[in-house]
Amino acid sequence: MGWGGGFRVTNEGRPWASIPPRLAAEVRRGLADEMTEEIHRRIPEYARRWDDAFAAVIHSAVDRVIDEVLRRVTDQETSAEPVAEFFRGIGHSVAREGRPLDTLQTAIRVAGLTVWRRISADAESLKLSAQLLCALGETVMLIQDEVAAAAAEGYAQAEAAVAGELTRRRSRLVNLLLARPPASAEDIIELARVARWPVPRTVAAVALYERRQGVGRPALPPDILADLSRSKPCLIVPDPDGPGRARQLDAALTDWVAVVGPTVRLSEVSRSMRWARQGLDLVRGGVIADDSVVRCAEHMSTLILFRDEELLAALSTRQLAPLAHLRQSQQDRLAETLLAWLQAGRNANEVAVRLHVHPQTVRYRLRQLDDLFGERLQDPDLRFELEIVLRARALLSGSGRASETPEGQVITLRR
Incomplete structure (x- = not known):
């Protein structure tokens, strides 16, 4: 048919x-x-x-x-x-x-x-x-x-x-890694497994801040944990010193102010984050220059210097007291000269080169400093503390945060 x-x-x-x-x-x-x-x-x-x-x-x-x-x-x-x-x-x-x-x-x-x-x-x-x-x-x-x-x-x-659940699990993993005291290795390994995150040997925390609102999520490699919804956005980067990692971060974070904390073991992520957030505060305050992604490893002395600004201010008040009665402009010139003198191994000619002034001008200022500080400038411990507070003062001056102190008051440091 x-x-x-x-x-x-x-x-x-x-x-x-x-x-x-x-x-x-x-x-x-x-x-x-x-x-x-x-x-x-x-x-x-x-x-x-x-x-x-x-x-x-x-x-x-x-x-x-x-x-x-x-x-x-x-x-x-x-x-x-x-x-x-x-x-x-x-x-x-x-x-x-x-x-x-x-x-x-x-x-x-x-x-x-x-x-x-x-x-x-x-x-x-x-x-x-x-x-x-x-x-x-x-x-x-x-x-x-x-x-x-x-x-x-x-x-x-x-x-x-699945992606939504994975995002939630990874957010919980970030919280667990940043917990203080640190979570147990067993808890971290188990949550990392369900979050599909290979557990690395070393990590670094990254503190973030949007350069402008609505910049969007950065295009990051899948092994980098990111939590941008929290009040203080952050990343956790595995193997931060590995080949190509620095370039990846630089390329992905152009729209963010980003500070990478020190490389640490997995159990010490919170410590890396603490330094990263302090570094971010200093970048946003202008103390550390905002040059692409900032790495704490390159600014350790500055981070140490500003670890406790109240203590730093107290030390500054104490050690720079001999300058307190001078006008602000005089304080600035003598502080700059004293710092250069300490950094140049107390060589007047080197100070002149650094400050781009005549050696005779340097010698005149050094005589003023000698009159103000006297034999204290021969004390190595005092010179060390003076260099600390003068370095901090110079950094703050560059950021526009140096105190404008009225005549007759000591120089102070403030945020």
């Missing part, structure tokens, strides 16, 4: 309306096994894990597609939603299992190709008309597209859910 002779196709986007139900049932016979075997043969990843449970999933998916074709042929008003919902679930499961969407889409294409090959092979024996052959082919392609789109949608939904 021939199919489709003298028969007019008016599908209007529903080609299955042209297919007699008996023909669909005829084509269906044995097709599920054929499609399953072809998927098994063409996709090595699926073949490697061809256990009973996985085979049942494939068989179920194949049967669902074939049943959908028959359903549409016999019921012209049927909805595509049930099969779409089924394949959204398949896509969701594939994503949750960590398998790629590309492989699933390949399986769908292989299944469609197998159906079309079967139809083509049976076309002559079934005496299919050209109209019916086209209707069958178009039906296969349309359902294949619907199935692929539904699977992709389910996959994307699952990936978004």
Whole structure:
């Protein structure tokens, strides 16, 4: 018996309306096994894990597609939603299992190709008309597209859910790493495992501040933990001294004020973060220059110097008391000269070179300093403390934060 002779196709986007139900049932016979075997043969990843449970999933998916074709042929008003919902679930499961969407889409294409090959092979024996052959082919392609789109949608939904959960786990991991006292190694390792974060040997904390609002999330390598939603945004960088790591951070953080703390063991992340945040305060205050990503390792003396500014101010008041009665301009000149003299090994000519003034001017200022400080300048301990407070004063002057002290008052340091 021939199919489709003298028969007019008016599908209007529903080609299955042209297919007699008996023909669909005829084509269906044995097709599920054929499609399953072809998927098994063409996709090595699926073949490697061809256990009973996985085979049942494939068989179920194949049967669902074939049943959908028959359903549409016999019921012209049927909805595509049930099969779409089924394949959204398949896509969701594939994503949750960590398998790629590309492989699933390949399986769908292989299944469609197998159906079309079967139809083509049976076309002559079934005496299919050209109209019916086209209707069958178009039906296969349309359902294949619907199935692929539904699977992709389910996959994307699952990936978004997984990504959201992963972000939450990584945020908890950041909190755990920064906890004081430090969390146990076992707790860190377990949370790192579920957060998909390889536990490194060394790390560095990074304190961040937006240069302007709405700069967006930086494009960071996946092994860098980032928590930008907290009140003090931060990163935890594994293997911070590894090859190329500095370039990665410089490239990713151009829109952020960023300070990298010292490299430490994993149990000492909070210490690295403490220094990074202090460094960030000094950068934002202008004491440390904001040159790309700032690294604490290059500014350790400044960090130590400003670890306790109240104590530093008290030391400054005490040791610079001989300058207190001078005008501000005189204080500035003599403080600058005294610092250069201490740094130059008490060589007047070197001081003149450093300050770009005449050596005679330097000698005049040094005589003034000798009159003000007297024999105290011969005390190495005093010279050490003087250099500390004068260095701090110079840094603050460069940042615009040096105190303007009225005549008759001692020089102080303030934030």
